[in-house]
Amino acid sequence: MFKFETFRTRQCLQSTLFMGLFMLVPGVTCAQEGVNVQAGLIVHVGRADGGLLAELGAGQSRLVHALMQDPAQVKKVRQTLLSKGLYGKISVDGFNGRTLPYAENLVNLLVVGDPDIHIVEQEILRVLVPRGVALVHGRKIVKPIPEDIDEWTHFEHGPENNSVADDTRVGPPRHLQWVAGPRWLRTHEIPSGMSSMVTAGGRLFYTLDEGPIGISDARLPEKWSLIARDAFNGTQLWKIPVPNWGWQTWNSSYKTQFEGLMWIKSGGLRTKNPAKYVRRMVADSERLYFTLGNKAPVSVIDAASGRVIARCQGSDDPEKLLLCDGVLCVQLADGMAAYDARTGRLLWKKDLANIKSMAAHDNCLLYHAEDGQLTCLDLTTADELWCSKLIVQGPLKIAPECVLSVAGSDMQLFSLQNGESLWCHQKNPGKPSKSSKETECYIIDDTIWTGYRGKRIDLKTGEALPALGVENLWSPQHHHRCYTN
Incomplete structure (x- = not known):
């Protein structure tokens, strides 16, 4: 069962899995407020009856939270919702008139229709999700991304x-x-x-x-x-x-x-x-x-x-x-x-038989198979843009203006524009390169980070940079669960 946290904080949980979060969802019309709502958390601030809240909560993918200053009205609306079997999906709480009781980036739609309630815009933007909408006394506020x-x-x-x-x-x-x-x-x-x-x-x-x-x-x-x-x-x-x-x-x-x-x-x-x-x-x-x-x-x-x-x-x-x-x-x-x-x-x-790796960027599709060639195709037409001899046959990773093939400690960098081989490093020249968990790499700006020991390589030259001391980052009992590290 889903729960949302109703507390204020200045720091939100951020993770690479939950980033990217741009959403305003239109759909079923709420005539009273003149806005379309399809899904998410909807907050109504001020006086409202059970009928309006039921309309806001229509649909399986909506949660409604109503905030009211009058304790008697809170009790009355709760009883109405309970009698209709709606309480839970739609809930009602008291409100101090100033502070919205939510964490940052939580509310999809906020409606304030009561002219006696004045919430500063900074507080409204704090609780809205990016692209979330607030209707405040007839004025529409959209939170930017x-x-x-x-x-x-x-x-x-x-x-x-x-x-x-x-x-x-x-x-x-x-x-x-x-x-x-x-x-x-x-x-x-x-x-x-x-x-x-x-x-x-x-x-x-x-x-x-x-x-x-x-x-x-x-x-x-x-x-x-x-x-x-x-x-x-x-x-x-x-x-x-x-x-x-x-x-x-x-x-x-x-x-x-x-x-x-x-x-x-x-x-x-x-x-x-x-x-x-x-x-x-x-x-x-x-x-x-x-x-x-x-x-x-x-x-x-x-x-x-x-x-x-x-x-x-x-x-x-x-x-x-x-x-x-x-x-x-x-x-x-x-x-x-x-x-x-x-x-x-x-x-x-x-x-094409046995494609080893495939990556795409800016209307370019790059791949290599068993023929030992790195090929770049036009993404929409499949026309060949260039083809280059591939010495290090490993997974492809694209950075701005270049593409990297990496297998184990062996790497080869190509120009994304024309396929020119910019540099190539092999531990054992002439022998097949092999991938390993210790040499997975990540490209950040002009640096290639390899493995889990803090090793760094200059993207432009291929030369080793001073490593960071992270010897205790990995222990014998850890397991990468078949993900890159």
Whole structure:
């Protein structure tokens, strides 16, 4: 069950998972206030009857909190809502007339119609989510989007595969912004109960196994759903069942290995999940792209309502999705395809065996396969822009004006404009490069950060920079849970 915190604070919980949070949702009209509301937390300040509050709360994805100065009116409206079975989803509290009892960035719509109530605009903007709206005595106030927060639209942040948010608010957590169940995932005997998570447009999207908690038994199947919440206050916006999902479908090739093994002893086999499933979800401010089943094609889903707009024909069982400049790129087992991100219409398809890595930026799609060539295509037409010999064949990461291929401690940097190899470092020249958890890298400004030991490399020259002393950051008991570090 969802709960929101009604307290004031100057510090909000910020995390890379919950950044990107831009949302104002239109929808069903509230005639009395002249505004459309579809989902989220709605606050009404001042005198109101149960009928108005019921209208504001119409719909499954809305929570309404009313604030009133008169204790007698609070009691009366509460009784009205209780008699109609509405109290809980709609609640009423007292109010001192000045301070709104909410954490920052929590309210989607604030309505102040009582002319005797005067709340300073700074206080109103404090509690509104970015793009949230306040109607104060007939005047409309919209909270702007801060320039210092970011979104996390792909598994590796964006289509560039560089897991670094353009965010300066992130810091040590100071309190919970919101809480939603489940408090615990099901069991350690099966894969994690969340297989994907992204955020865009002020919404948080994720897959969740809602099967029985704490029970490990082969006879109890998983129960997967695709869920959308308001990323600022946690209001559930919609939920879609996802059949044919989970370890029993992911690991079909391992089924014969289960024969003769007890449930506990076969646990390691159940967690051998292909890496592609975490890369099957991407989003923008209007749409979510996801496969609603193990072998299903990519669905284009309306981010606000959960309605399936289209299905991308020929995108069944994809390896990876990238969303860039209005084009959805799909990596397949036998090639790649590009679709119009709004309609799901196929733009082009290219047959290609065994793609090793794929990244996109600024109408450029870069990839390499078994031929040892790094190729750059026009994102919308698939025309080849350039092709260069690739010495270090590893995951691709795009930074401004360049693309990096990294495998283990080996790296090669190319110009994004023409494919020129700018520098190449190999520990053992002539031998295949291998990736490892210790040398995952992140590009921040003009610096490449590698592994978890504080090592740094100059992006422009490839030369080593002084390392930071973080020897105790990693201990033998830590496990990276198959994520990059």
